[in-house]
Amino acid sequence: MKQPLFVIKIGGNVIDDEAKLALFLQDFARIQHPCILVHGGGKIATRIGDQMGIASNYVDGRRITDDDTIDIVTMVYGGLVNKKIVAQLQALGCNAIGLTGADANMMPATKRPVKTIDYGWVGDVTPQQIAATTLQGLLQLGLQPVFAPLTHDSAGHILNTNADTIASSLAIALSEYYTVRLLYCFEKKGVLENVDDDNSVIASITQHNYQQLKDEGKLFAGILPKIDNAFAAIHAGVHEVLIGHADDLLQNTTEKTSGTLIK
């Protein structure tokens, strides 16, 4: 029987709210198993960019990571946000270590090729690129890795990378050694059958009812990539994926009592 491991992803809604973040970290620090935290960026990078007089650059509604922007997200995600989380976890007795994908060569990634849009310093990572052995070494030292959504191109540049993909790649890469539970924390209590009703949480999604829910047009478009990501993780060896609210998901990590289970 493999040892359990949690990979937990939190997004901007938790990062941007100091009180919410403090509560989340208290719950996180209480988990009695090896854990990996992946955090998104939140709005603070935009705010600091504005304060520096550096405007965000969009093409066709997609944010472009130009030279100024990669410096800002490196500072904000890799420095400010990551180190504040680590310092707060340390205060809670959790031996956190903050990392980007450049540190210990954890996540060498591929700069997104230019097709119609040049996204700039953006990288895509796959489970095969994760330095799983080194990561396992850190876990064996009793450390709880905290990842900023940054990777690197192995040519000296930091790359901006989607935190959901980082979380699923880490979960898949570590399934060989651990029974991995992947928790996607977001602002809703789970995947909703009716987007206007916060209590219409779908308890579980299987490959079978997923197709049905899609056919009936019950799932809002924004959630589909998260569910696809979850199924990809399950097919690649991850034990289970839970999508829901951080407050609920972390209250009881031994059995599923809330959120949407993908299995």
Next chain:
Amino acid sequence: MKQPLFVIKIGGNVIDDEAKLALFLQDFARIQHPCILVHGGGKIATRIGDQMGIASNYVDGRRITDDDTIDIVTMVYGGLVNKKIVAQLQALGCNAIGLTGADANMMPATKRPVKTIDYGWVGDVTPQQIAATTLQGLLQLGLQPVFAPLTHDSAGHILNTNADTIASSLAIALSEYYTVRLLYCFEKKGVLENVDDDNSVIASITQHNYQQLKDEGKLFAGILPKIDNAFAAIHAGVHEVLIGHADDLLQNTTEKTSGTLIK
């Protein structure tokens, strides 16, 4: 016979000059022994603070690390500078891992008590506070730690900390396990007997000639804390301390051919 280990400190003059930094990192990546790099901050934090409209705060000529300033140095030293160095070292085949003193609880420090001046979020660290066992664990994984000049107060706050002190504390804490050479890289070729003559490098300073040099008024005031720090390191078990120019010190790490040796 203990294994050799280098603790190398670089200051703002290297950090602030991209070309100098690239050359330094090439030399660093070539060293065939376990190495720890400690970097200072440089002027970039002041520049970014200015750009954000946040003025540096001084009392009696001493910089104060207020709430805004600790956020800026956490972003800049812990994020921008540290991760750029790590990404560049990775590109050179050196398996660097960027750390602050909060990460893996490497350097819990003591917030400087308020006497006549309140320095704000500034911490002092001692060799006894270093998590030497965890650090050794990282070295045994084949990683080369790269430290930003930041520690933490174990109550959730990052602290601004002198990089020279961090370097000597790390060197002392690891002397139990390694034969440690501590290299202080700065803008001069070594400690100068005549501050106006760059070629007047003093080849070695012992406790004996140090007193004599001080009595003769030959050492400029700014270098005295560095030398005192060096002697403290030697007395606490560090094998040797070299002070000089990065270009020279890293060219030949097997025998002393340049700089000032403190032994």
